[in-house]
Amino acid sequence: MATDVDRSTHRPASAQRRSANVRTAAVRASIAVVFFFGIIASKYMGDPTTAIGVIGSAVLLYLVVAIGRHLRK
DSSP, X not given: OHHHHHHHHHHHXXXXXXXXXXXXXXXXXXXXXXXXXXXXXXXXXXXHHHHHHHHHHHHHHHHHHHHHHHHHO
């Protein structure tokens, strides 16, 4: 009987952990995509301020998401 209780309490914890890992991966992947396409776009535009703006936007996006997730908890 004790193993059934352990299993039932273990499943939600592992599901929550997996969900948190997927969210973290999605945030990091979106930041990588912004950097990747932003750097390519800045090379085509040729303006150095565009590159700085893209990198600044990616950092700002990361901070907003990270702070938002922390405040939600």
